[in-house]
Amino acid sequence: MSSWFQVFSKTSAYLLGLVWVLxxxxxxxxxxxxxxYATQFSLTAPLTMENFASAWEQAPFFRYMLxxxxxxxxxxxxxxxxxxxxxxALAREKFAGRGFAFALVLTQLMVMPEVLIVENYxxxxxxxxxxxxxxxxxxYLASAFGIFLLRQTFKTVPQExxxxxxxxxxxxxxxxxxxxxxxxxxxxxxFSLVSVSYHWNNFLxxxxxxxxxxxxxxxxxxxxFGAPESGVDWSVISAGTLIAIGPLLILFLIFQKRFIxxxxxxxxx
Amino acid sequence: xxxxxxxxxxxxLLPALSFLIAFTHWxxxxxxxxxxxxxxxxxAPSQFVGVENYQILVDDxxxxxxxxxNFWYAxxxxxxxxxxxxxxxxxxxxxxxxxxxxxLAFFTPTILPMITxxxxxxxxxxxxxxxxxxxxxxxxxxxxxxxxxxxxALSSLMVMTVWKEAGFFMIFYxxxxxxxxxxxxxxxxxxxxxxxxxxxxxxxPLLMPTTLFVLINAILNAFKLVDHLFILTKGGPNNESNLxxxxxxxxxxxxxxxxxxxxxxxxxxxxxxxxxxxxxFVLDRRIHYx
Numbered sequence: 001m002s003s004w005f006q007v008f009s010k011t012s013a014y015l016l017g018l019v020w021v022l023x024x025x026x027x028x029x030x031x032x033x034x035x036x037y038a039t040q041f042s043l044t045a046p047l048t049m050e051n052f053a054s055a056w057e058q059a060p061f062f063r064y065m066l067x068x069x070x071x072x073x074x075x076x077x078x079x080x081x082x083x084x085x086x087x088x089a090l091a092r093e094k095f096a097g098r099g100f101a102f103a104l105v106l107t108q109l110m111v112m113p114e115v116l117i118v119e120n121y122x123x124x125x126x127x128x129x130x131x132x133x134x135x136x137x138x139x140y141l142a143s144a145f146g147i148f149l150l151r152q153t154f155k156t157v158p159q160e161x162x163x164x165x166x167x168x169x170x171x172x173x174x175x176x177x178x179x180x181x182x183x184x185x186x187x188x189x190x191f192s193l194v195s196v197s198y199h200w201n202n203f204l205x206x207x208x209x210x211x212x213x214x215x216x217x218x219x220x221x222x223x224x225f226g227a228p229e230s231g232v233d234w235s236v237i238s239a240g241t242l243i244a245i246g247p248l249l250i251l252f253l254i255f256q257k258r259f260i261x262x263x264x265x266x267x268x269x
Numbered sequence: 270x271x272x273x274x275x276x277x278x279x280x281x282l283l284p285a286l287s288f289l290i291a292f293t294h295w296x297x298x299x300x301x302x303x304x305x306x307x308x309x310x311x312x313a314p315s316q317f318v319g320v321e322n323y324q325i326l327v328d329d330x331x332x333x334x335x336x337x338x339n340f341w342y343a344x345x346x347x348x349x350x351x352x353x354x355x356x357x358x359x360x361x362x363x364x365x366x367x368x369x370x371x372x373l374a375f376f377t378p379t380i381l382p383m384i385t386x387x388x389x390x391x392x393x394x395x396x397x398x399x400x401x402x403x404x405x406x407x408x409x410x411x412x413x414x415x416x417x418x419x420x421x422a423l424s425s426l427m428v429m430t431v432w433k434e435a436g437f438f439m440i441f442y443x444x445x446x447x448x449x450x451x452x453x454x455x456x457x458x459x460x461x462x463x464x465x466x467x468x469x470x471x472x473x474p475l476l477m478p479t480t481l482f483v484l485i486n487a488i489l490n491a492f493k494l495v496d497h498l499f500i501l502t503k504g505g506p507n508n509e510s511n512l513x514x515x516x517x518x519x520x521x522x523x524x525x526x527x528x529x530x531x532x533x534x535x536x537x538x539x540x541x542x543x544x545x546x547x548x549x550f551v552l553d554r555r556i557h558y559x
Contacts, residue, residue, distance in 0.1 A: 082284050117521065122527070
């Protein structure tokens with residue numbers, strides 16, 4: 001292999017890496033400098049926290065963030081619980097109709113609720129759950145992806161272990177809780193991270209089903225905040241963007257190895 | 270024993286299945302039914318109108334525009350994202366310096382919300398002060414109106430999509446690369462095979478299952494992910510960058526025509542079903558879910 005090729009390859013790798021973080025770098029630049037430096041780059045530009053203050057004043061970020069946290073948690077807790085039960089049934093129970101039930105689950109991997117916004121909105125309106133946490137979460141309380149992942153994992157648990165637990169006097173839910181859940185810990189972690197980052201970032205369905213600050217998550221809030229009609233300048237939008245992505249970004253940077261491994265783990269299944 | 274009704278299993282499945290059915294299968298059926306009905310207003314009772322909505326669909330130039338756009342959008346984003354993802358994974362998996370930093374850089378867009386990063390890209394793309402045109406200005410080129418020019422708007426969306434997705438797909442390739450035996454590559458190097466030849470004859474064929482998996486997901490995303498349209502172009506100018514799901518949203522929630530929106534949704538569902546069938550019968554032959 002020619003060294004010329006290696007140098008070229010390395011240089012392109014670093015260049016592309018730089019291009020990939022450019023939007024984030026720009027957001028940091030604009031957020032920490034006065035608005036007049038938003039479009040011109042100078043090493044002598046003074047630093048300021050002013051943009052964060054005015055972003056914080058112009059939009060109820062605290063409320064948005066609270067909403068996002070509540071909605072994401074509600075969805076995750078429900079998914080972990082319901083997918084465990086369904087995943088166990090599909091992996092370990094023999095019954096007529098199992099193939100059919102599994103096919104129903106696999107269908108939802110293809111057709112996700114956001115494609116069906118029209119009908120799902122009608123359902124939610126019928127239940128009078130528009131603009132509530134439960135309304136935003138309801139279509140996602142069970143996850144086909146979660147069921148699928150846990151089913152694959154539960155299948156690998158040796159039968160002897162389950163039998164032994166039964167001899168010990170455990171039964172039904174006890175076996176799931178004491179034997180299967182601990183053994184599937186990496187899968188739970190992987191699924192949780194994928195689910196949290198999906199729902200933290202979800203936009204279309206929350207946009208449709210929320211009307212007010214009472215339930216609006218960060219993504220929808222940011223869309224309104226950043227809209228050109230609102231007349232907010234780049235620096236303040238950048239500051240708002242950093243506020244919005246901050247918690248997830250910090251979590252990601254701390255646990256990035258786990259994060260990436262989890263996405264890999266979830267992808268291989 | 271196998272045919273016995275297993276109450277315990279169904280009780281375990283019931284909660285999860287009821288949610289899936291209530292928000293996926295049942296609304297799918299209702300959407301199909303609604304596409305054959307019509308009503309003067311939302312409160313008026315709907316009546317069966319046969320294929321009338323579909324006749325409107327066939328005569329709707331925006332519908333055809335949106336389908337065409339979505340086709341080009343998929344064609345423009347999917348192969349590019351996959352090619353970049355493979356290259357990124359090879360880099361990150363190689364012995365160059367700072368691979369973990371590179372991996373972090375490539376992966377970061379994946380965890381950021383599309384809607385907030387679109388705000389930043391909006392600045393990159395703005396006509397006069399935007400970063401791209403400032404950079405072009407440095408070398409004396411007058412940059413285009415990235416989002417306002419009907420010929421370029423869709424391509425500008427594609428660029429951002431590739432940026433957002435390539436790092437996500439990289440992860441799957443990285444996972445696959447790490448399962449490949451290094452002996453294979455050492456042997457090939459001993460034989461004096463060139464880098465390109467090793468990639469073409471060994472790495473790429475071995476990555477095929479991953480490529481198929483990523484391909485399906487990338488195509489699905491090309492239809493399901495329209496968040497950035499809300500910030501960058503709103504489908505404009507003049508629907509030149511409009512995509513099917515965004516048009517469904519507009520029809521249902523801006524034009525308040527849920528019957529025509531249902532008809533459009535049926536087209537979307539048919540597309541997803543087609544992709545699923547291709548996956549099951551053409552691509553998935555070798556993968557079995559035991």
